Amino acid sequence: MLTVQRVVLSSRPGKNGHPSPDNFRVEDTSLCTELKQGEILVRTLYLSVDPYMRCRMNDDTGADYLLPWRLEEVIDGGGVGVVKDSKNTQLAIGDIVTSFNWHWQTYDVIDGSSVEKVDPSMVDGHLSNVLGAVGMPGLTALLGVREKGHVIRGAGQTMVISGASGACGSLAGQIGRLDGCETVVGICGSDEKCQTLVSQLGFTAAVNYKKEDVSTALRNCCPNGVDIYFDNVGGPISDTVISQMNSGSHVILCGQISQYNKDVPYPPPLSKETQEALRCKNIIRDRFMVLNYMNKHKEGLELLSRWVKTGQVKVLETVANGIENMGVSFCSMMTGGNIGKQIVKISD
Numbered sequence: 001m002l003t004v005q006r007v008v009l010s011s012r013p014g015k016n017g018h019p020s021p022d023n024f025r026v027e028d029t030s031l032c033t034e035l036k037q038g039e040i041l042v043r044t045l046y047l048s049v050d051p052y053m054r055c056r057m058n059d060d061t062g063a064d065y066l067l068p069w070r071l072e073e074v075i076d077g078g079g080v081g082v083v084k085d086s087k088n089t090q091l092a093i094g095d096i097v098t099s100f101n102w103h104w105q106t107y108d109v110i111d112g113s114s115v116e117k118v119d120p121s122m123v124d125g126h127l128s129n130v131l132g133a134v135g136m137p138g139l140t141a142l143l144g145v146r147e148k149g150h151v152i153r154g155a156g157q158t159m160v161i162s163g164a165s166g167a168c169g170s171l172a173g174q175i176g177r178l179d180g181c182e183t184v185v186g187i188c189g190s191d192e193k194c195q196t197l198v199s200q201l202g203f204t205a206a207v208n209y210k211k212e213d214v215s216t217a218l219r220n221c222c223p224n225g226v227d228i229y230f231d232n233v234g235g236p237i238s239d240t241v242i243s244q245m246n247s248g249s250h251v252i253l254c255g256q257i258s259q260y261n262k263d264v265p266y267p268p269p270l271s272k273e274t275q276e277a278l279r280c281k282n283i284i285r286d287r288f289m290v291l292n293y294m295n296k297h298k299e300g301l302e303l304l305s306r307w308v309k310t311g312q313v314k315v316l317e318t319v320a321n322g323i324e325n326m327g328v329s330f331c332s333m334m335t336g337g338n339i340g341k342q343i344v345k346i347s348d
Protein backbone atom coordinates (compact mmCIF):
# COMPACT_ATOMS: atom_id res chain seq x y z
CA MET A 1 0.00 0.00 0.00
CA LEU A 2 1.16 3.50 -0.85
CA THR A 3 -0.24 6.64 0.78
CA VAL A 4 -1.07 9.12 -1.99
CA GLN A 5 -2.77 12.52 -2.18
CA ARG A 6 -5.89 13.12 -4.24
CA VAL A 7 -8.40 15.93 -4.83
CA VAL A 8 -12.13 15.32 -4.45
CA LEU A 9 -15.08 17.58 -5.22
CA SER A 10 -16.39 18.47 -1.77
CA SER A 11 -19.26 20.75 -2.87
CA ARG A 12 -20.81 22.23 -6.00
CA PRO A 13 -20.85 25.99 -6.68
CA GLY A 14 -24.43 25.79 -8.02
CA LYS A 15 -25.29 26.45 -11.67
CA ASN A 16 -25.40 30.19 -11.03
CA GLY A 17 -22.38 30.35 -8.75
CA HIS A 18 -18.71 31.15 -9.01
CA PRO A 19 -16.38 28.23 -8.24
CA SER A 20 -14.27 28.54 -5.12
CA PRO A 21 -11.20 26.65 -3.87
CA ASP A 22 -13.49 25.46 -1.03
CA ASN A 23 -15.33 23.28 -3.55
CA PHE A 24 -12.19 21.10 -3.66
CA ARG A 25 -10.58 19.06 -0.88
CA VAL A 26 -7.16 17.40 -0.82
CA GLU A 27 -6.96 14.17 1.15
CA ASP A 28 -4.72 11.16 1.70
CA THR A 29 -5.78 7.76 0.43
CA SER A 30 -4.21 4.29 0.28
CA LEU A 31 -3.31 2.87 -3.10
CA CYS A 32 -2.76 -0.87 -3.58
CA THR A 33 0.28 -1.02 -5.89
CA GLU A 34 -0.03 -4.71 -6.72
CA LEU A 35 -0.78 -4.73 -10.44
CA LYS A 36 -3.17 -6.97 -12.34
CA GLN A 37 -2.41 -8.00 -15.94
CA GLY A 38 -2.70 -4.92 -18.21
CA GLU A 39 -2.33 -2.37 -15.40
CA ILE A 40 0.32 0.27 -14.82
CA LEU A 41 1.40 2.33 -11.80
CA VAL A 42 1.81 5.99 -12.80
CA ARG A 43 3.26 9.01 -11.03
CA THR A 44 1.51 12.21 -12.03
CA LEU A 45 3.77 14.92 -13.48
CA TYR A 46 1.37 17.64 -14.68
CA LEU A 47 -2.37 18.25 -14.47
CA SER A 48 -4.47 20.60 -16.58
CA VAL A 49 -7.24 22.93 -15.44
CA ASP A 50 -9.66 23.88 -18.22
CA PRO A 51 -12.82 26.00 -18.55
CA TYR A 52 -15.07 23.04 -19.51
CA MET A 53 -14.45 21.69 -16.00
CA ARG A 54 -16.76 24.39 -14.65
CA CYS A 55 -19.62 22.48 -16.35
CA ARG A 56 -18.43 19.22 -14.75
CA MET A 57 -18.87 20.87 -11.32
CA ASN A 58 -22.66 20.91 -11.92
CA ASP A 59 -24.68 17.74 -11.36
CA ASP A 60 -26.12 18.33 -14.85
CA THR A 61 -23.23 19.44 -17.11
CA GLY A 62 -25.53 20.64 -19.91
CA ALA A 63 -23.39 18.78 -22.49
CA ASP A 64 -23.92 15.11 -23.32
CA TYR A 65 -20.17 14.50 -23.82
CA LEU A 66 -19.29 15.84 -20.35
CA LEU A 67 -19.87 13.69 -17.27
CA PRO A 68 -20.42 15.50 -13.98
CA TRP A 69 -17.75 15.11 -11.32
CA ARG A 70 -19.26 13.18 -8.39
CA LEU A 71 -19.29 14.59 -4.88
CA GLU A 72 -16.63 13.12 -2.60
CA GLU A 73 -15.02 11.28 -5.53
CA VAL A 74 -11.64 11.92 -7.10
CA ILE A 75 -11.72 14.51 -9.89
CA ASP A 76 -10.42 13.77 -13.40
CA GLY A 77 -9.22 15.77 -16.38
CA GLY A 78 -6.19 16.14 -18.65
CA GLY A 79 -2.97 14.81 -17.17
CA VAL A 80 0.46 13.47 -18.01
CA GLY A 81 2.65 11.13 -15.99
CA VAL A 82 5.42 8.57 -15.96
CA VAL A 83 5.05 4.79 -15.73
CA LYS A 84 6.65 3.53 -12.49
CA ASP A 85 5.63 -0.13 -12.78
CA SER A 86 3.95 -2.09 -15.54
CA LYS A 87 2.10 -5.32 -16.19
CA ASN A 88 1.10 -4.05 -19.62
CA THR A 89 2.94 -5.43 -22.64
CA GLN A 90 2.68 -2.08 -24.52
CA LEU A 91 4.10 0.13 -21.74
CA ALA A 92 7.44 0.01 -19.91
CA ILE A 93 8.78 1.67 -16.77
CA GLY A 94 9.85 5.23 -17.68
CA ASP A 95 7.32 5.67 -20.51
CA ILE A 96 5.39 8.97 -20.53
CA VAL A 97 1.62 8.64 -20.87
CA THR A 98 -1.36 11.00 -21.05
CA SER A 99 -5.15 10.89 -20.80
CA PHE A 100 -8.20 13.22 -20.78
CA ASN A 101 -9.45 11.37 -17.68
CA TRP A 102 -6.38 11.46 -15.45
CA HIS A 103 -7.23 11.38 -11.75
CA TRP A 104 -6.18 14.38 -9.66
CA GLN A 105 -3.99 12.08 -7.63
CA THR A 106 -0.23 11.93 -7.06
CA TYR A 107 0.04 8.23 -8.01
CA ASP A 108 -2.51 5.89 -9.56
CA VAL A 109 -2.99 2.34 -10.77
CA ILE A 110 -4.81 2.34 -14.09
CA ASP A 111 -5.50 0.15 -17.09
CA GLY A 112 -2.72 0.73 -19.62
CA SER A 113 -5.27 0.82 -22.44
CA SER A 114 -6.85 3.99 -20.94
CA VAL A 115 -3.78 6.14 -21.67
CA GLU A 116 -1.86 7.24 -24.75
CA LYS A 117 1.90 6.91 -24.94
CA VAL A 118 3.70 10.25 -25.46
CA ASP A 119 6.81 10.74 -27.59
CA PRO A 120 8.76 13.26 -25.42
CA SER A 121 10.70 14.46 -28.50
CA MET A 122 7.43 15.97 -29.81
CA VAL A 123 7.72 18.56 -27.03
CA ASP A 124 11.53 18.63 -26.71
CA GLY A 125 11.09 17.12 -23.25
CA HIS A 126 8.85 20.02 -22.12
CA LEU A 127 6.13 17.59 -21.01
CA SER A 128 3.55 20.15 -19.86
CA ASN A 129 3.16 21.16 -23.52
CA VAL A 130 1.37 17.82 -23.99
CA LEU A 131 -1.51 19.50 -22.12
CA GLY A 132 -1.11 22.81 -23.97
CA ALA A 133 0.39 23.90 -27.28
CA VAL A 134 1.09 20.34 -28.48
CA GLY A 135 -2.12 18.97 -27.00
CA MET A 136 -5.83 19.67 -26.82
CA PRO A 137 -5.63 23.53 -26.64
CA GLY A 138 -3.15 23.62 -29.54
CA LEU A 139 -5.40 21.40 -31.65
CA THR A 140 -8.40 23.54 -30.73
CA ALA A 141 -6.63 26.66 -32.00
CA LEU A 142 -5.25 25.00 -35.15
CA LEU A 143 -8.34 23.06 -36.20
CA GLY A 144 -10.69 25.83 -35.11
CA VAL A 145 -8.92 28.31 -37.40
CA ARG A 146 -8.52 25.84 -40.27
CA GLU A 147 -11.94 24.15 -40.16
CA LYS A 148 -14.12 27.17 -39.43
CA GLY A 149 -12.05 30.31 -40.05
CA HIS A 150 -11.91 30.46 -43.88
CA VAL A 151 -8.57 32.26 -43.86
CA ILE A 152 -7.43 33.15 -47.37
CA ARG A 153 -3.74 33.97 -47.70
CA GLY A 154 -3.16 37.31 -49.41
CA ALA A 155 -6.76 38.50 -48.95
CA GLY A 156 -5.78 41.09 -46.32
CA GLN A 157 -8.16 39.64 -43.72
CA THR A 158 -8.58 40.80 -40.13
CA MET A 159 -8.94 38.24 -37.34
CA VAL A 160 -10.12 39.09 -33.81
CA ILE A 161 -9.62 36.70 -30.91
CA SER A 162 -11.34 36.98 -27.52
CA GLY A 163 -9.75 35.27 -24.53
CA ALA A 164 -6.66 36.04 -26.57
CA SER A 165 -3.97 35.62 -23.94
CA GLY A 166 -5.15 32.18 -22.80
CA ALA A 167 -4.13 28.69 -23.88
CA CYS A 168 -6.25 28.50 -27.04
CA GLY A 169 -6.46 32.22 -27.82
CA SER A 170 -2.73 32.92 -27.70
CA LEU A 171 -2.17 30.11 -30.21
CA ALA A 172 -5.17 30.91 -32.41
CA GLY A 173 -3.87 34.43 -33.07
CA GLN A 174 -0.40 33.18 -33.98
CA ILE A 175 -1.89 30.52 -36.28
CA GLY A 176 -4.15 33.09 -37.92
CA ARG A 177 -1.09 35.19 -38.68
CA LEU A 178 0.93 32.16 -39.93
CA ASP A 179 -1.97 31.14 -42.18
CA GLY A 180 -2.10 34.57 -43.79
CA CYS A 181 -4.28 37.04 -41.89
CA GLU A 182 -2.95 40.55 -42.34
CA THR A 183 -4.27 41.96 -39.05
CA VAL A 184 -4.63 39.95 -35.83
CA VAL A 185 -6.22 41.68 -32.84
CA GLY A 186 -6.55 40.14 -29.38
CA ILE A 187 -9.03 41.02 -26.63
CA CYS A 188 -7.98 40.15 -23.08
CA GLY A 189 -8.11 41.28 -19.47
CA SER A 190 -4.96 43.24 -18.59
CA ASP A 191 -2.41 45.69 -20.00
CA GLU A 192 0.38 43.22 -19.29
CA LYS A 193 -1.42 40.54 -21.32
CA CYS A 194 -2.02 43.01 -24.18
CA GLN A 195 1.65 43.97 -24.20
CA THR A 196 2.74 40.31 -24.30
CA LEU A 197 0.46 39.54 -27.25
CA VAL A 198 1.92 42.36 -29.31
CA SER A 199 5.58 42.31 -28.25
CA GLN A 200 6.12 38.53 -27.92
CA LEU A 201 3.49 36.80 -30.06
CA GLY A 202 3.27 39.14 -33.06
CA PHE A 203 -0.36 40.25 -32.67
CA THR A 204 -1.00 43.50 -34.54
CA ALA A 205 -2.81 45.05 -31.57
CA ALA A 206 -4.58 44.11 -28.36
CA VAL A 207 -7.51 45.53 -26.40
CA ASN A 208 -7.91 45.39 -22.60
CA TYR A 209 -11.65 44.79 -22.21
CA LYS A 210 -11.53 45.62 -18.50
CA LYS A 211 -10.21 49.13 -19.16
CA GLU A 212 -11.01 50.20 -22.70
CA ASP A 213 -14.24 50.75 -24.58
CA VAL A 214 -14.06 47.61 -26.75
CA SER A 215 -16.22 49.04 -29.52
CA THR A 216 -14.09 52.18 -29.99
CA ALA A 217 -10.80 50.32 -29.60
CA LEU A 218 -11.83 47.70 -32.17
CA ARG A 219 -12.89 50.33 -34.69
CA ASN A 220 -9.41 51.83 -34.40
CA CYS A 221 -7.61 48.49 -34.68
CA CYS A 222 -9.83 47.03 -37.43
CA PRO A 223 -10.57 49.90 -39.86
CA ASN A 224 -11.64 47.42 -42.56
CA GLY A 225 -13.99 45.49 -40.28
CA VAL A 226 -13.58 41.95 -38.94
CA ASP A 227 -13.42 38.91 -41.24
CA ILE A 228 -12.77 36.11 -38.74
CA TYR A 229 -13.70 36.06 -35.04
CA PHE A 230 -12.26 33.29 -32.82
CA ASP A 231 -14.75 33.45 -29.95
CA ASN A 232 -13.62 32.07 -26.60
CA VAL A 233 -15.80 34.17 -24.32
CA GLY A 234 -19.29 35.03 -25.65
CA GLY A 235 -21.45 37.65 -23.88
CA PRO A 236 -21.18 41.42 -24.48
CA ILE A 237 -17.60 41.23 -25.86
CA SER A 238 -18.79 38.93 -28.64
CA ASP A 239 -21.86 41.07 -29.32
CA THR A 240 -19.52 44.02 -29.88
CA VAL A 241 -17.15 42.10 -32.16
CA ILE A 242 -20.00 40.64 -34.21
CA SER A 243 -21.46 44.14 -34.69
CA GLN A 244 -18.23 45.08 -36.49
CA MET A 245 -17.98 42.00 -38.71
CA ASN A 246 -18.08 42.17 -42.49
CA SER A 247 -20.67 40.54 -44.74
CA GLY A 248 -19.95 36.87 -45.37
CA SER A 249 -17.46 36.70 -42.49
CA HIS A 250 -16.96 33.79 -40.04
CA VAL A 251 -17.26 33.30 -36.28
CA ILE A 252 -15.38 30.29 -34.87
CA LEU A 253 -17.58 29.44 -31.87
CA CYS A 254 -14.91 27.84 -29.69
CA GLY A 255 -16.13 28.62 -26.15
CA GLN A 256 -18.24 31.05 -24.09
CA ILE A 257 -16.40 31.30 -20.78
CA SER A 258 -18.16 34.52 -19.73
CA GLN A 259 -21.39 32.45 -19.40
CA TYR A 260 -20.09 29.32 -17.63
CA ASN A 261 -21.12 30.48 -14.13
CA LYS A 262 -24.70 31.00 -15.31
CA ASP A 263 -27.57 28.56 -15.64
CA VAL A 264 -27.81 28.75 -19.44
CA PRO A 265 -27.48 26.02 -22.11
CA TYR A 266 -24.37 25.72 -24.26
CA PRO A 267 -24.09 27.61 -26.52
CA PRO A 268 -25.96 30.36 -24.66
CA PRO A 269 -28.77 32.20 -26.47
CA LEU A 270 -27.80 35.35 -28.39
CA SER A 271 -29.42 38.75 -28.06
CA LYS A 272 -31.99 39.72 -30.73
CA GLU A 273 -29.60 42.39 -32.09
CA THR A 274 -26.76 39.91 -32.52
CA GLN A 275 -29.02 37.33 -34.17
CA GLU A 276 -30.15 40.06 -36.54
CA ALA A 277 -26.56 41.15 -37.28
CA LEU A 278 -25.62 37.55 -38.12
CA ARG A 279 -28.65 37.16 -40.39
CA CYS A 280 -28.40 40.51 -42.19
CA LYS A 281 -24.70 40.20 -42.91
CA ASN A 282 -24.82 36.46 -43.68
CA ILE A 283 -22.18 35.77 -41.05
CA ILE A 284 -21.48 32.07 -40.57
CA ARG A 285 -21.21 31.22 -36.85
CA ASP A 286 -20.34 27.54 -36.57
CA ARG A 287 -19.85 25.69 -33.32
CA PHE A 288 -16.42 24.05 -33.17
CA MET A 289 -15.52 21.03 -31.02
CA VAL A 290 -11.98 19.70 -31.17
CA LEU A 291 -13.10 16.17 -30.27
CA ASN A 292 -15.12 16.03 -33.50
CA TYR A 293 -11.88 16.03 -35.53
CA MET A 294 -10.04 13.03 -34.05
CA ASN A 295 -8.88 11.97 -37.53
CA LYS A 296 -6.92 15.25 -37.83
CA HIS A 297 -5.27 15.14 -34.40
CA LYS A 298 -2.09 13.21 -35.28
CA GLU A 299 -1.17 15.45 -38.22
CA GLY A 300 -2.19 18.52 -36.23
CA LEU A 301 0.05 17.63 -33.30
CA GLU A 302 2.99 17.06 -35.69
CA LEU A 303 2.51 20.51 -37.20
CA LEU A 304 2.17 22.18 -33.78
CA SER A 305 5.29 20.35 -32.58
CA ARG A 306 7.26 21.63 -35.59
CA TRP A 307 6.02 25.19 -35.14
CA VAL A 308 6.94 25.20 -31.44
CA LYS A 309 10.39 23.66 -32.05
CA THR A 310 11.21 26.17 -34.78
CA GLY A 311 9.93 29.09 -32.73
CA GLN A 312 7.27 29.99 -35.33
CA VAL A 313 4.76 29.61 -32.52
CA LYS A 314 5.65 30.89 -29.04
CA VAL A 315 4.21 29.13 -26.01
CA LEU A 316 2.98 30.94 -22.90
CA GLU A 317 2.43 28.99 -19.71
CA THR A 318 1.48 29.72 -16.09
CA VAL A 319 2.65 26.96 -13.76
CA ALA A 320 1.45 26.38 -10.20
CA ASN A 321 3.05 23.79 -7.96
CA GLY A 322 1.56 20.99 -5.91
CA ILE A 323 -1.65 18.97 -5.90
CA GLU A 324 -2.92 21.13 -3.02
CA ASN A 325 -3.16 24.01 -5.51
CA MET A 326 -5.48 22.34 -8.05
CA GLY A 327 -8.64 24.12 -6.83
CA VAL A 328 -6.90 27.47 -6.44
CA SER A 329 -5.39 27.16 -9.94
CA PHE A 330 -8.72 26.24 -11.51
CA CYS A 331 -10.45 29.25 -9.92
CA SER A 332 -7.54 31.52 -10.84
CA MET A 333 -7.72 30.43 -14.50
CA MET A 334 -11.48 31.05 -14.55
CA THR A 335 -10.87 34.65 -13.43
CA GLY A 336 -7.91 35.47 -15.65
CA GLY A 337 -5.00 34.65 -13.31
CA ASN A 338 -3.22 32.82 -16.14
CA ILE A 339 -1.34 33.93 -19.19
CA GLY A 340 -1.11 31.09 -21.68
CA LYS A 341 -1.89 27.58 -20.52
CA GLN A 342 -2.57 27.10 -16.79
CA ILE A 343 -0.71 23.99 -15.64
CA VAL A 344 -0.18 22.47 -12.22
CA LYS A 345 3.10 20.66 -11.69
CA ILE A 346 2.52 17.69 -9.39
CA SER A 347 5.98 16.11 -9.32
CA ASP A 348 9.40 16.35 -11.01
Ligand SMILES: NC(=O)C1=CN([C@@H]2O[C@H](COP(=O)(O)OP(=O)(O)OC[C@H]3O[C@@H](n4cnc5c(N)ncnc54)[C@H](OP(=O)(O)O)[C@@H]3O)[C@@H](O)[C@H]2O)C=CC1
Binds near residue numbers: 190336
Ligand atom coordinates in the same frame (compact mmCIF):
# COMPACT_ATOMS: atom_id res chain seq x y z
N1 LIG B 1 -14.53 23.94 -28.56
C1 LIG B 1 -13.54 23.22 -28.08
O1 LIG B 1 -13.28 22.12 -28.55
C2 LIG B 1 -12.77 23.79 -26.95
C3 LIG B 1 -13.18 24.96 -26.42
N2 LIG B 1 -12.46 25.55 -25.42
C4 LIG B 1 -12.93 26.84 -24.97
O2 LIG B 1 -11.95 27.82 -25.30
C5 LIG B 1 -11.99 28.88 -24.38
C6 LIG B 1 -10.59 29.13 -23.84
O3 LIG B 1 -10.15 27.98 -23.14
P1 LIG B 1 -8.64 27.91 -22.61
O4 LIG B 1 -7.75 28.48 -23.62
O5 LIG B 1 -8.40 26.55 -22.11
O6 LIG B 1 -8.70 28.87 -21.33
P2 LIG B 1 -7.80 30.17 -21.09
O7 LIG B 1 -6.39 29.75 -20.95
O8 LIG B 1 -8.15 31.17 -22.13
O9 LIG B 1 -8.31 30.66 -19.66
C7 LIG B 1 -9.54 31.26 -19.50
C8 LIG B 1 -9.46 32.79 -19.73
O10 LIG B 1 -10.76 33.29 -19.93
C9 LIG B 1 -10.76 34.68 -19.64
N3 LIG B 1 -12.04 35.02 -19.00
C10 LIG B 1 -12.56 34.53 -17.87
N4 LIG B 1 -13.76 35.07 -17.62
C11 LIG B 1 -14.00 35.95 -18.63
C12 LIG B 1 -15.08 36.84 -18.93
N5 LIG B 1 -16.17 36.93 -18.16
N6 LIG B 1 -14.99 37.59 -20.05
C13 LIG B 1 -13.90 37.50 -20.84
N7 LIG B 1 -12.85 36.69 -20.61
C14 LIG B 1 -12.91 35.91 -19.51
C15 LIG B 1 -9.59 34.95 -18.69
O11 LIG B 1 -8.65 35.83 -19.33
P3 LIG B 1 -8.81 37.44 -19.26
O12 LIG B 1 -7.72 37.94 -18.37
O13 LIG B 1 -8.62 37.84 -20.68
O14 LIG B 1 -10.17 37.74 -18.72
C16 LIG B 1 -8.94 33.56 -18.53
O15 LIG B 1 -7.54 33.61 -18.50
C17 LIG B 1 -13.01 28.48 -23.33
O16 LIG B 1 -14.24 29.10 -23.63
C18 LIG B 1 -13.12 26.98 -23.48
O17 LIG B 1 -14.35 26.47 -23.04
C19 LIG B 1 -11.32 25.01 -24.94
C20 LIG B 1 -10.88 23.82 -25.43
C21 LIG B 1 -11.58 23.08 -26.45
Ligand SMILES: CCCCCC(=O)/C=C/[C@@H]1[C@@H](C/C=C\CCCC(=O)O)[C@@H](O)C[C@H]1O
Binds near residue numbers: 067289
Ligand atom coordinates in the same frame (compact mmCIF):
# COMPACT_ATOMS: atom_id res chain seq x y z
C1 LIG C 1 -20.09 22.82 -22.27
C2 LIG C 1 -19.17 23.98 -22.18
C3 LIG C 1 -17.80 23.82 -22.76
C4 LIG C 1 -17.78 24.01 -24.25
C5 LIG C 1 -16.45 24.30 -24.82
C6 LIG C 1 -15.33 23.49 -24.25
O1 LIG C 1 -14.57 23.99 -23.47
C7 LIG C 1 -15.17 22.15 -24.72
C8 LIG C 1 -14.16 21.41 -24.31
C9 LIG C 1 -13.97 20.01 -24.74
C10 LIG C 1 -13.17 19.30 -23.72
C11 LIG C 1 -13.94 18.13 -23.25
C12 LIG C 1 -13.12 17.25 -22.43
C13 LIG C 1 -13.28 15.99 -22.20
C14 LIG C 1 -14.43 15.19 -22.58
C15 LIG C 1 -14.54 13.99 -21.69
C16 LIG C 1 -14.95 14.37 -20.31
C17 LIG C 1 -15.70 13.29 -19.63
O2 LIG C 1 -16.81 13.58 -19.17
O3 LIG C 1 -15.20 12.19 -19.51
C18 LIG C 1 -11.88 18.98 -24.41
O4 LIG C 1 -11.09 18.03 -23.89
C19 LIG C 1 -12.20 18.88 -25.83
C20 LIG C 1 -13.21 19.97 -26.05
O5 LIG C 1 -14.01 19.67 -27.13
